[in-house]
Amino acid sequence: MKYTVNHSRSQQLFDRARLTIPGGVNSPVRAYRSVGGTPPFITHGEKSHIFDADDNEYIDYIGSWGPLILGHRFPGVVDAVSHALSRGTSFGAPTEEEIDLAETVRQIFPSMEMVRLVSSGTEATMSALRVARGFTNRDLIVKFEGCYHGHVDSLLVKAGSGVATLGLPDSPGVPKAFSDTTIAIPYNDVDAVEQAFREHRDKIAAIIVEPVCGNMGCIPPNPGYLEALRDIATRNEALLIFDEVMTGFRVAPGGAQQLYGIKPDLTTLGKIIGGGLPIAAYGGRADIMTYVAPSGPIYQAGTLSGNPLAVCAGLAVLRHLQAHPEIYDQLNRYTGRLAACAPENITVNRVGSMMTWFFTDQPVTDYASAKTCDTRLFARFFHAMLDRGMYLPPSQFEALFVSATHTEADLARTLDAARESFAVALESLE
Ligand code: HOZ
Numbered sequence: 001m002k003y004t005v006n007h008s009r010s011q012q013l014f015d016r017a018r019l020t021i022p023g024g025v026n027s028p029v030r031a032y033r034s035v036g037g038t039p040p041f042i043t044h045g046e047k048s049h050i051f052d053a054d055d056n057e058y059i060d061y062i063g064s065w066g067p068l069i070l071g072h073r074f075p076g077v078v079d080a081v082s083h084a085l086s087r088g089t090s091f092g093a094p095t096e097e098e099i100d101l102a103e104t105v106r107q108i109f110p111s112m113e114m115v116r117l118v119s120s121g122t123e124a125t126m127s128a129l130r131v132a133r134g135f136t137n138r139d140l141i142v143k144f145e146g147c148y149h150g151h152v153d154s155l156l157v158k159a160g161s162g163v164a165t166l167g168l169p170d171s172p173g174v175p176k177a178f179s180d181t182t183i184a185i186p187y188n189d190v191d192a193v194e195q196a197f198r199e200h201r202d203k204i205a206a207i208i209v210e211p212v213c214g215n216m217g218c219i220p221p222n223p224g225y226l227e228a229l230r231d232i233a234t235r236n237e238a239l240l241i242f243d244e245v246m247t248g249f250r251v252a253p254g255g256a257q258q259l260y261g262i263k264p265d266l267t268t269l270g271k272i273i274g275g276g277l278p279i280a281a282y283g284g285r286a287d288i289m290t291y292v293a294p295s296g297p298i299y300q301a302g303t304l305s306g307n308p309l310a311v312c313a314g315l316a317v318l319r320h321l322q323a324h325p326e327i328y329d330q331l332n333r334y335t336g337r338l339a340a341c342a343p344e345n346i347t348v349n350r351v352g353s354m355m356t357w358f359f360t361d362q363p364v365t366d367y368a369s370a371k372t373c374d375t376r377l378f379a380r381f382f383h384a385m386l387d388r389g390m391y392l393p394p395s396q397f398e399a400l401f402v403s404a405t406h407t408e409a410d411l412a413r414t415l416d417a418a419r420e421s422f423a424v425a426l427e428s429l430e
Contacts, residue, residue, distance in 0.1 A: 045072030071405030121270030122150025146216030146367030160215030211256035384421035
């Protein structure tokens, strides 16, 4: 069957956007550079579906890149935001709901004894690094190739997500002195971490890791890997930072740290914690977090930090997830069925409701193996899926997300579309 999908209005909007917005988008992966074509301009969403400016309807497997675990326009969020809106949009002053949110986070993530709210995942990781450096009085940070922690200067070294998607080695504009504070080594390689600590003994402030990578596609930690990071950090009096912006409330209610039973010193959260509004958090051991101003000397601040609309949206989602733990069984079941539909020469990685179909027959365990993917085949698959009404991340180096509002009917349609699209993509190999 030949699909002819109209994208003319999106095309017009994209042409217009490019005149005033770099690349026509406000975050690079959205521009479809690595898959080609025009990004649909979105008008609205409802549960698991989104709609574009040409009235095309899609089953959404991006979910705003993770936050929408309860789907678009979750009634609890709509009500909470409407109620908050009726009282004011921003005060730049403390509110009771901020305490509710911080306490709820601490209940779900017991390692986060104290919590500071910020406005984006980038801000959370940037602040966590500053706290780690200030607390340990050391400068160096260990990060892993292909992990992405937002566009923090010193972490844009061998980064994943848009940086990997666009094939950029590093970013101009980051002073060498900043990137020199970063030691980037392969993910899932314990020896490389031991080696880094042998070479830079007493200088490494922290190890920062996506405990399940989502930003080079979904890559789980090897058995024992996170335990080894915990042990190495402790032995060397460095801090272990889990970047759970993507995995928090996603791979388990209490994130990867609950799933794998590891207690980091600091954690960063974003995405789901705001229910689709801009909020993020960092937190961890109380003895470390009391170094943050004004209780301590490490400075970090923000006018919109703890914004009341975002706080109320996030609380509505977290409370719903707390009250309905069965949601995670359904998410896992559905995503497992998506994982199972791939042909043999496609490698599938899944943790909970995060998943990637990798166009390689090699196991994908790190950035080097992720790069064995045939991104041209991925682009063909991606467009075949889009034509069939499936809205996937437009990059081989991102994970898809399933929401609690995806239905049996959605799943059946998606499985049919995926089987056809794999055939379309792979026919060029025959
Ligand atoms: N870099 C994020 C995903 N890993 C967000 C991409 C976007 O919002 O365009």
